[in-house]
Amino acid sequence: RMKHADETPVQVNGEGQYREGWMWVGLSGDGRTAVFMYDNHRSGKAACRLLSGSREGDYVMVDDCCAYHRPIQEMKLIDLRCMGHIRRKFVEAQKSGNHADYHTRMLIKIGQLYRIERLAAKLTYSDEQRGELRRKYSTAVMSQIKTLLENPGFTVLPQSDTGIAINYFLKNWKEASRFLESGELPIDNSAAERIIRPFAIGRNNWLAAGSENGARRMAILYSILTTCKLNNIDPHAYLADVLMRLAIRPA
Numbered sequence: 379r380m381k382h383a384d385e386t387p388v389q390v391n392g393e394g395q396y397r398e399g400w401m402w403v404g405l406s407g408d409g410r411t412a413v414f415m416y417d418n419h420r421s422g423k424a425a426c427r428l429l430s431g432s433r434e435g436d437y438v439m440v441d442d443c444c445a446y447h448r449p450i451q452e453m454k455l456i457d458l459r460c461m462g463h464i465r466r467k468f469v470e471a472q473k474s475g476n477h478a479d480y481h482t483r484m485l486i487k488i489g490q491l492y493r494i495e496r497l498a499a500k501l502t503y504s505d506e507q508r509g510e511l512r513r514k515y516s517t518a519v520m521s522q523i524k525t526l527l528e529n530p531g532f533t534v535l536p537q538s539d540t541g542i543a544i545n546y547f548l549k550n551w552k553e554a555s556r557f558l559e560s561g562e563l564p565i566d567n568s569a570a571e572r573i574i575r576p577f578a579i580g581r582n583n584w585l586a587a588g589s590e591n592g593a594r595r596m597a598i599l600y601s602i603l604t605t606c607k608l609n610n611i612d613p614h615a616y617l618a619d620v621l622m623r624l625a626i627r628p629a
Contacts (some may be wrong), residue, residue: 380407382570389586422448460552460567467543509561
């Protein structure tokens, strides 16, 4: 009942003119099934298509893209916010050179959350054990982070990099804290980002899909090949087997 979702742009050739479409990606909570879906819009309607079949009370891990608000409200899903996206805001703010000590403290605190997650993984904790570890340690770290966000110790300009990072975290605080509720819930959306990375790298090479139909076919192929990889199945062997079977089956 847990899903990851993400989206990335893709160039398509429509009527002789290239324009931007979107490749949406969904990943099941057990990490074994990937779905790529092309849509020419980054809209709530497209997000609803991606998450269709979800049930009330299902968890979905997303970034703060407003397109997901519609399916979350209509399907009554429980959304989590990616701690990785939040961390990147502070990394970007740190590069500005302002309030370096503050950004360092914030990144150290977020790093402590990830060290707790790595410890649970190293010790192969069950969901129940990971949940207990989070309640014992991560909850206290999150409380310290909340104090740093609300009392940075200096005047924060809303439009500064620091202000943007702080306001983003506070705005998404409830969703970003939900991973504390259960050991089976992820802290970030790295699972979806891992499966979308090969697509993003490939896009740099082939640059654009030939057409919208081409993008849809591409989504089908990426769904099959990525799901093969997630289940330790050789994609080449799988396709060779399936295509041979298709050739000899009745229409």
